[in-house]
Amino acid sequence: MSWLPEVASNLASKVDGVLWFITIISLIFFIIISTFLIYFAIKYRRRGDDEETPYITGNLTLELIWTVIPSILLMVIFVYGFVVFKDMRTPPKEATEINVVAKQWLWQFEYYNGKKTLNELYVQQNRPVKMVMRSDDVLHSFFVPAFRVKQDLMGGRYTQLWFTPTKVGTFQLFCAEYCGTGHSKMLGKVIVLSPEAYDRWEKGEEEEEGVASLSPAERGEQIYANSGCNACHSLDGSKLVGPTFKGLIGGESELEDGEIITADENYVRESILEPQGKTVKGYPPVMPSFKGILSDNDISALIAYMKTLN
Amino acid sequence: MANHTVAETLPVPFLEKTGILSWILSTDHKRIGIMYLVSISTFFLIAGAFALTFRFELLTPEKNIMDPHTYNVLFTLHGAIMVFLFIVPGLAASFGNFLIPLMIGARDVAFPRLNLGSYWIYLLGAIIILIALLKPADTGWTFYTPYSIQTETDVIMITLGIFVLGFSSILTGLNFIVTIHKLRAPGMTWHRLPLFIWASYATAILQVLATPVVAITLLLLIAERTLGIGFFDPAKGGDPILFQGFFWFYSHPAVYIMIIPAMGVISEIIPVFARKPIFGYKAIAYSSLAIALISFFVWAHHMFTSGISEVAATIFSFLTFLVAIPTAIKVFNWTATLYKGSIWLHSAMLYALSFIWLFTIGGLTGVFLGALAADVHLHDTYFIVAHMHYVMVGGTVMGFFGALHFWYPKWFGKMFNENIAKIAWFLVFVGFNLTFLPQFILGTQGMPRRYATYPPEFQTLNELSTIGSWILGIGIFIVVVNLIKGLFNGEKAPQNPYNSLSLEWSVPSPPPHENFEEIPHVTDWTYGYGKKQNTEK
Structure with a gap:
């Protein structure tokens, strides 16, 4: 069991880079603090009532070091997070647009050729898509963990999100912004098809075959x-x-x-x-x-x- | 030991008088502190029981014991009660009331009657919120629009209650600011103040400046629901993101209203039990103020995926990283205070050390959420739930329990059973980590928060979390029983059981009605532990 979902979009590996980078820095700090805490608590445990302790009120060098080093690291993390975020918010010009309407409690997708689907988003492998999204009622949020993308939807204003799916398969779509009683059932699937399969789906062949039986x-x-x-x-x-x-x-x-x-x-x-x-x-x-x-x-x-x- | 004739002429302990009127009409800051303590603890236990109930629901992916609506109501009430009735008034109102006059060498707060009035207003707000339970809201404690405008549950009553509570918070803050400015004993200069006072001061500023914003926001929400004015609902021409901006403009500083007093508590406990001066006094003192100041400019980090512009998101991400720095400095200073100390692992100290450890996890996971790209994936998942609980429970509640065990002898004049306290601490510590550590993984794997049901692949970690909640629940139950039992059959507490140098330990346990027979003259700071090697102070 991995701590991250599978990597299924061009953005996912970039986001994972940020997540891993922060994880490693955090673990280093966490281990340093834990080691000192436990070591001090054991080493300097009180053994008698009148133990002598030194009068130490501070140490400028030490305090400067532990202010400056974390500050620099935090700024590096900020910049790294920002750079990847900028990619996530800059869809390529050739991206195919798909209209998304969310309402309590379903997802509706409308494609450029007029095709509509409900709770199932069909996209083609390795072709960038841009979601143009709005809500018909309360706030919702389009969240596909395997793609590492998330964006809220609301009424009266369009929001956008883009990704390029890199793996053929079916991926879970969640509503991540609390939207009432049916929130946890507002689930969908993103179905990534190979170019050939996507072609067939666009022409409607797949559907007919599947349901005939x-x-x-x-x-x-x-x-x-x-x-x-x-x-x-x-x-x-x-x-x-x-x-x-x-x-x-x-x-x-x-x-x-x-x-x-x-x-x-x-x-x-x-x-x-x-x-x-x-x-x-x-x-x-x-x-x-x-x-x-x-x-x-x-x-x-x-x-x-x-x-x-x- | 004082001789008999003197002892008889001493002022009576503040707990001596009995009867309901001696409480609800008392302007004694120590009694008002107790009334807050009992009230907030009651709400803490109620809201905790809600959490245990819906954690039980999450034992199975599909429906276990309740329908989704009930689940949504329970997490809403858990959040709203914990935040507004327990943790915001929390340490500031209970221990702040008890300790501020004692620590600065004053007989009471600056405005004792206003102080009692604040408590009554708190109670009124609490009663309104209890009435709201008749048709409880299902919006989440954040009351995000437009759902909070469209839901058929009673949002007005609960927000009205929170509106009223706000006045209590503002007036308490104002009272404390004046008290700390005007009533310090002679010689109690700013740089001799105990760090709990610095923390209370920073908190009070936040209370006074931030609370009016949430009050106005909730009023606008009520106006929109009743009069149909379109502030926030896009269907009426309003802007739902505006509500989030308003809400977090208060609620982010409020996070620091909740945590800074606990940081103050930790800064008091550690030097006493390590027999060492606090390391980097000025850094800790001013970092409280720095956090308070910066916390006003980071609110939109709750909204990176809401639809705010990229420029705004980037600026708020940057400012968020700034607030991490003073927080990190505090953690390093507390740890360094232990160096070459003589560490007594009293239950209060165990809570203080747990605070440092858990708060470090809470703080470091906050770095993930401040980084834009990482936040997009983690926002509104269980990662947030875990992070927030590591800060609020691992931080504030550990600080609260630490304070309870530390000042218990002073406040009530009794001792509790220390061995049982240690066992309870252990259960709380283990239970807490088992409950919330798995939630970090659930979050990175992508499980959204506020889900009554969930896909089966998340079940194992949810089971661990639910089992952890039982251990945590048992631990807290033992804490409560042990402390209540101590009131009835605990030994009488000595004046200064830990040899603390702080002023509150220089008066009897429990303190007399007006604290000090004679206002003390302060000649040194409170942290003069250890043997001075040279003349440096």
């Missing part, structure tokens, strides 16, 4: 896990931000205005597309609309999956 309910289960439903809706009957999916379809729900309805396919569909219309009593009206995010097929699959939970 799945039943609607199986596909619905994937959507539940990957589209952010799981942040607010449980499968086991427990109450999260929203009502549980268990027994939802066919069951009775009391709405905010007191009306009792039987939740059917149409109610679920309406609630996904226009969530603020008929909210269930006792739950805050915070769900974002999935219009344009989930297709009709996706919604049907999700409904099929929800029926298996009864």
Whole structure:
């Protein structure tokens, strides 16, 4: 088990350089202080009540040394940290732009060709990408440990971040800025594809191949896990931000205005597309609309999956 | 030993009177100190219990005993109560009240009634925060906008409580500044002052200058929630980063409000138990002031990834490294004081030595967070949680426990069981490290903070941390029981059990109502331990 995540972007090894440099300097100081503390505490332990001690109030040379040397080292660390930071904040001109929208509690990515994905960011190996990011509601933070990048998102202002993924694979994306009840479920994946695979993904071939073999309910289960439903809706009957999916379809729900309805396919569909219309009593009206995010097929699959939970 | 007739005419010890009114109407700084001590300790234990509860939740990656909302509420309350009701008033209000007049040779603080008023205001703020627990906030103790504006939980009540607490803090600071300026005994020049007084003075300046900013910020937040004025919510045309700037403009100096008094305590304990003059007195004294001053200009190092400009981030990173220097100097000075000493490993000294060791870890890990590139990776992960606890628990709480064990005989006139105190110290020390060391690794590996659930690969380190929290909890429990037990059946404390040269040990234990029968004339500094080799002072 390593103390740092794997290195999967061009920036990661640079940041690790800074982390290692500070670690080594810190360890040296830590060992010096610890050694003196323990050595003194043992060597000069009181053995009798009237031991004589010298009257030493200071030593200018010593004090100058331990002021000047740490000061110089701290300035070196500052400069090193700044130099790498400057790289992290200077995207290359040729970087591909991807729009990122964060909302409670999901990530939405929009690519230059109009393609949209939810909680899954597709990027190509060795091609620099620049995220242009905003939030639809509260603060969020885009954090991929394997890339060593992090940047907050907010409403009313765009923030940016860039990296060049260097390894093919799937990497964890976290929301690092506390954003409410579903914070720890606001997870995503960064999927780094080889240039060939990325080409196929762009043309939409990959997707078709992958889903063709799945039943609607199986596909619905994937959507539940990957589209952010799981942040607010449980499968086991427990109450999260929203009502549980268990027994939802066919069951009775009391709405905010007191009306009792039987939740059917149409109610679920309406609630996904226009969530603020008929909210269930006792739950805050915070769900974002999935219009344009989930297709009709996706919604049907999700409904099929929800029926298996009864 | 004084003879009988004299002893009978001595003023009565300040603890003699009983009855609730003798407490809540008392203007005696020592009694007010005790009221603060009991209050802050109670809140320390409550907030600690919250921490044990949500640490238990983190034993498993998915849900263990509570839903995410409950988890969020608990870490919010843990942080808010620890910060605003325990650690900010903390040592400054409790030991500051008790010690400042005694150490400078005064009968009380400059404004005794204002002092009592400060305590009442503290209590009022505490009561408001307790009312806020009816529908507790889930924003984190930092109340970041716009979440704190949009959440349906009760943010107004808790921030109102903190607003009220601020006045207590400001008035206490003001009182101490005047006291230290005007009430020093004859001969108690600035350069003879005990270092705890220097630390209290620096803290008081921070309290007076920084607290109004958080008060105004919280007022703006309340105005935005109730009146809908768009200061901070982008949906209303406000700026969420502005809130962070305001908040940390107070809360970073507040970090030093929390730690500087503990540094003062350590500077008192070490010379007494090493029988050595403090090494580099002036460096320690002025570094407290330097830290206080620089701490006003480093607040944005909490915001490197928030969206502030690169230029701002770079300037604040530079200034942050400046504040590390006076802090490092203190650590070297304390360690050098031990050289050729005659070291008595009393429980108070064990806490003081732990302070140096743990605070060194806390300080060095702070260097990581000051360096821009490293902070981008580590910000908002468990690395921050660990760093902050090494400073606040490894630093301030160790200082607090050290102070409790050191001045206990003087304050209460009783002795506690020293062997049990040592066992408790050991458990606290081991438990603390087991709780928070693994969190550094969790942080570098990338686990974000404030997560009710987490990916399974982080489980082992979380388990270690949770087990550590149990040991720490048991250790603190023994500390509390041991000290309370001492009040009832401890031996009577001698006037000066450690042969300290400081003024508070020149009066009986516990001290009489107005401390000194006759105001002492001070002829030397407080650290004249050891045999002088030459005429140098």
